Amino acid sequence: MHLDLETRTRKDYIREQKSLHGRKVMGVFPAQYPRELLLAMNILPVEIWDPPLRTREASAHLQSYICSVVSLGLELILQGKCSDLDAFLFPHTCDSIQNLASIVNDYLGIHKPCYFFYHPKAPYKRASRPYYISQLKELKSGLEKQFGELRETDLKRSVDRWEEIRKDISKCYLLRSEGRLNTSNRAFYSILRRVEYLHPDDFHPLLTNFLQSGRTETERQGHGVLLSGVLPNPPEVLDHLDAIGVRVVDDDLLSCSRRFLSGPVSNSDPYEAMAETYFSLPPCSTRGSAIEERLNHILKKIRSSRADGVIFLIVKFCEPEFFDVPILADSLKKEGIPVLVLENEINQALSGQIVTRIEAFAEMLG
Amino acid sequence: MSIAPEIRYRFMKDIGAPLVMGMAGLKGKRKAAIKRDIPLGPPLKCSKRLKEIMTRHYFLSRYAEGARPVAWVTSGAPVELLRAFDFYTVYPENHGALCGAQKLGPELCSIAEGHGYNQDLCSYARIDIGVCLSGKTPVGRLPRPDILFASNNICQTVMYWYRVLAHHWKIPLMVFDTPFNFVSLDRSAITYMVRQFEEMIPELERISGRKFSEKKFKEVLRLGKSSAMAWGEVLATMKTVPSPMTIFDAFVHLAPIVSLRGLPVTLEYYNVLLSELKDRVSKGIGAIVNERKRLMWDNIAIWYKIRDFSRLFAERGMNFVTATYTNAWAETISYMDERNPMESLAKAYSLVILNNNLDHRLKLMERLIKEYQVDGLVIHSARSCKPYSVGQYDLKRLLMERLAVPSVVIEADITDFRAYSEEQTTTRLEAFFENIEDGG
Numbered sequence: 001m002h003l004d005l006e007t008r009t010r011k012d013y014i015r016e017q018k019s020l021h022g023r024k025v026m027g028v029f030p031a032q033y034p035r036e037l038l039l040a041m042n043i044l045p046v047e048i049w050d051p052p053l054r055t056r057e058a059s060a061h062l063q064s065y066i067c068s069v070v071s072l073g074l075e076l077i078l079q080g081k082c083s084d085l086d087a088f089l090f091p092h093t094c095d096s097i098q099n100l101a102s103i104v105n106d107y108l109g110i111h112k113p114c115y116f117f118y119h120p121k122a123p124y125k126r127a128s129r130p131y132y133i134s135q136l137k138e139l140k141s142g143l144e145k146q147f148g149e150l151r152e153t154d155l156k157r158s159v160d161r162w163e164e165i166r167k168d169i170s171k172c173y174l175l176r177s178e179g180r181l182n183t184s185n186r187a188f189y190s191i192l193r194r195v196e197y198l199h200p201d202d203f204h205p206l207l208t209n210f211l212q213s214g215r216t217e218t219e220r221q222g223h224g225v226l227l228s229g230v231l232p233n234p235p236e237v238l239d240h241l242d243a244i245g246v247r248v249v250d251d252d253l254l255s256c257s258r259r260f261l262s263g264p265v266s267n268s269d270p271y272e273a274m275a276e277t278y279f280s281l282p283p284c285s286t287r288g289s290a291i292e293e294r295l296n297h298i299l300k301k302i303r304s305s306r307a308d309g310v311i312f313l314i315v316k317f318c319e320p321e322f323f324d325v326p327i328l329a330d331s332l333k334k335e336g337i338p339v340l341v342l343e344n345e346i347n348q349a350l351s352g353q354i355v356t357r358i359e360a361f362a363e364m365l366g
Numbered sequence: 367m368s369i370a371p372e373i374r375y376r377f378m379k380d381i382g383a384p385l386v387m388g389m390a391g392l393k394g395k396r397k398a399a400i401k402r403d404i405p406l407g408p409p410l411k412c413s414k415r416l417k418e419i420m421t422r423h424y425f426l427s428r429y430a431e432g433a434r435p436v437a438w439v440t441s442g443a444p445v446e447l448l449r450a451f452d453f454y455t456v457y458p459e460n461h462g463a464l465c466g467a468q469k470l471g472p473e474l475c476s477i478a479e480g481h482g483y484n485q486d487l488c489s490y491a492r493i494d495i496g497v498c499l500s501g502k503t504p505v506g507r508l509p510r511p512d513i514l515f516a517s518n519n520i521c522q523t524v525m526y527w528y529r530v531l532a533h534h535w536k537i538p539l540m541v542f543d544t545p546f547n548f549v550s551l552d553r554s555a556i557t558y559m560v561r562q563f564e565e566m567i568p569e570l571e572r573i574s575g576r577k578f579s580e581k582k583f584k585e586v587l588r589l590g591k592s593s594a595m596a597w598g599e600v601l602a603t604m605k606t607v608p609s610p611m612t613i614f615d616a617f618v619h620l621a622p623i624v625s626l627r628g629l630p631v632t633l634e635y636y637n638v639l640l641s642e643l644k645d646r647v648s649k650g651i652g653a654i655v656n657e658r659k660r661l662m663w664d665n666i667a668i669w670y671k672i673r674d675f676s677r678l679f680a681e682r683g684m685n686f687v688t689a690t691y692t693n694a695w696a697e698t699i700s701y702m703d704e705r706n707p708m709e710s711l712a713k714a715y716s717l718v719i720l721n722n723n724l725d726h727r728l729k730l731m732e733r734l735i736k737e738y739q740v741d742g743l744v745i746h747s748a749r750s751c752k753p754y755s756v757g758q759y760d761l762k763r764l765l766m767e768r769l770a771v772p773s774v775v776i777e778a779d780i781t782d783f784r785a786y787s788e789e790q791t792t793t794r795l796e797a798f799f800e801n802i803e804d805g806g
């Protein structure tokens with residue numbers, strides 16, 4: 001199973017999902033959305049974070065000061081690489097994604113249904129939760145028009161399933177932070193990021209297998225860092241950390257722990273359960289959390305994972321992250337924690353300068 | 367509130383401010399007498415009064431601290447609610463524009479940059495953070511806020527920016543979260559917004575130490591609505607050929623509706639401005655001497671270029687007669703209804719241009735182009751402002767396809783002139799001038 005998935009391209013996988021399982025496929029832009037709902041309707045969410053492309057046609061639509069997550073996402077559409085997708089979903093993550101959604105829906109004339117998902121922003125109020133639930137229900141009714149009726153039992157099953165997967169993701173994080181997961185930085189994220197397009201039938205076994213085979217009782221060697229920012233891209237950063245023996249022991253990445261590590265769900269109503277998941281997610285710049293809250297969260301992670309330093313891997317032009325970083329970095333430094341802030345474009349090759357900075361940072365870790 | 371700041375504030379309001387206003391007016395008079403731009407028509411007499419009002423506002427703000435609850439507010443936030451509690455409000459975006467017009471953008475931005483704020487962030491935010499960190503401002507001093515009041519109906523950026531302020535000042539941040547209108551405004555979003563208002567009231571009572579008065583709130587709503595409608599009428603005078611005002615005037619005369627919305631002075635001011643404009647219309651007085659072409663501006667002003675641009679275009683007989691930006695404070699005001707205050711406030715504030723989908727923007731621009739008999743469009747691609755700028759390239763294309771309106775994109779920034787290239791802009795504008803003279 002593992003090897004097979006390794007060698008298959010995302011495109012082949014999507015086609016197979018459609019032909020073998022009769023699934024519909026939805027292209028989903030970053031970041032937070034109710035995947036349980038889509039999966040319950042037999043819709044496979046395929047997330048669009050960092051397609052391996054170069055910007056060519058998107059520059060006719062987007063200014064040069066827009067982040068590469070957005071420009072590459074648009075590039076994917078413009079290069080006709082989304083023909084297998086049945087629809088798009090745009091969560092309301094930031095100004096750039098918001099306007100991208102509107103460009104795609106209103107201006108491009110691509111004739112593919114677009115759905116939108118607005119999640120309430122913090123500071124949360126009493127009104128936030130009922131509104132979140134109403135948004136879930138509205139998304140559901142919108143999707144039903146295209147994809148057929150959703151049965152509550154299917155939704156319940158899907159919510160429970162995702163809860164199981166999240167528990168296993170949490171286990172991976174915990175073992176890694178305790179140094180009891182024998183894996184490289186690259187392998188960890190390569191497995192975790194399969195959640196962005198694999199169906200739970202394929203992802204969950206992959207994850208549990210990874211968890212079981214990687215478990216070790218040997219103590220962690222070398223230094224550990226916490227990785228913050230948007231997503232673990234360029235992956236060469238992970239490779240380089242592997243090469244110099246620095247282990248990512250935890251993260252505060254938007255595409256990873258900030259979406260997955262919510263608290264346990266206690267509610268039996270699937271909509272309430274999904275709301276419980278959303279409102280217990282870790283603090284996040286795109287959801288409006290106070291900087292203090294995020295700082296405390298990062299500090300807690302640093303303590304529990306015994307990280308020696310923090311690397312912020314920020315996508316160029318990412319406003320939500322760039323506003324938080326100065327206070328976070330400054331406060332961490334005041335606590336005596338070494339901090340490295342790297343600014344990069346998605347899929348950008350590692351420059352000599354970045355390599356040198358990573359190495360100099362690693363030396364600072366003691 | 368202790369008694370000494372209260373007495374000082376009252377003294378400054380009744381004695382100090384009128385003195386300062388008089389001086390501001392005098393300065394303006396002298397300047398106006400010296401500077402007389404040939405391609406431009408006679409300057410608006412009202413400008414003197416505007417200067418007095420804004421000088422008084424910033425002057426008094428220094429004494430508001432301790433005497434009145436002080437709020438720093440985003441330009442699109444429903445300030446009417448705060449007015450009901452007698453908050454003194456300061457608008458960092460308006461202050462940023464003022465700094466930009468005085469060409470102080472890069473200097474203040476670089477203070478924030480020195481503290482790690484990236485040069486690609488919105489320059490209003492960088493200026494403001496620079497001001498907070500250094501205390502530097504051309505208005506003397508800004509009062510320390512008791513509360514921050516933000517709405518994401520203009521951008522998400524203000525949320526990130528105000529979080530930084532909340533951390534810096536260690537004060538509460540109150541957010542009015544307005545779901546983006548991807549397709550249409552639905553009932554659940556309205557309910558969500560109304561409930562937020564209801565939750566804000568006890569919080570505002572606690573912070574201000576004043577009781578909510580529905581009567582006062584409705585009075586503010588009435589005033590706010592009347593001022594915005596008067597502002598709308600002011601803009602509508604520019605439908606006349608020749609237009610009695612240019613959009614560069616409007617950018618400046620916008621300040622009261624942004625910063626003093628819901629106060630009697632704003633309504634009074636726009637009524638005076640409106641009668642001056644009507645008088646000009648009746649006498650056929652245009653804002654530029656020879657109006658041959660009528661243009662539309664898209665996006666926020668390039669504050670440090672207002673003077674240069676107004677001359678540059680006027681020399682060619684081109685007058686800007688409408689802008690999506692100035693229109694924003696009049697566009698949704700018809701929703702405001704004091705009989706249903708909370709719901710109407712929610713609609714008026716969440717349906718503004720920047721919280722609305724791009725199809726809405728395209729239709730709005732089409733309507734303005736027709737109503738104002740626009741011959742060409744200048745699109746400011748503002749590096750600071752992603753919600754305003756992302757989508758402009760397609761807008762340009764679509765407006766050309768649908769209405770055959772020639773347009774040009776200027777890559778610049780609202781206040782940070784390090785992101786402005788004179789050479790590139792001149793080349794683009796020259797091509798645009800040729801294009802428009804050839805009839806598109």
Ligand code: SF4
Nearest residue numbers: 067069094315318319
């Ligand atoms: S990288 Fe930042 S700016 Fe770009 S889409 Fe993600 S959150 Fe938005």
Ligand code: SF4
Nearest residue numbers: 488520521523750751
């Ligand atoms: S300029 Fe744009 S990004 Fe900056 S505060 Fe105004 S609306 Fe927001």
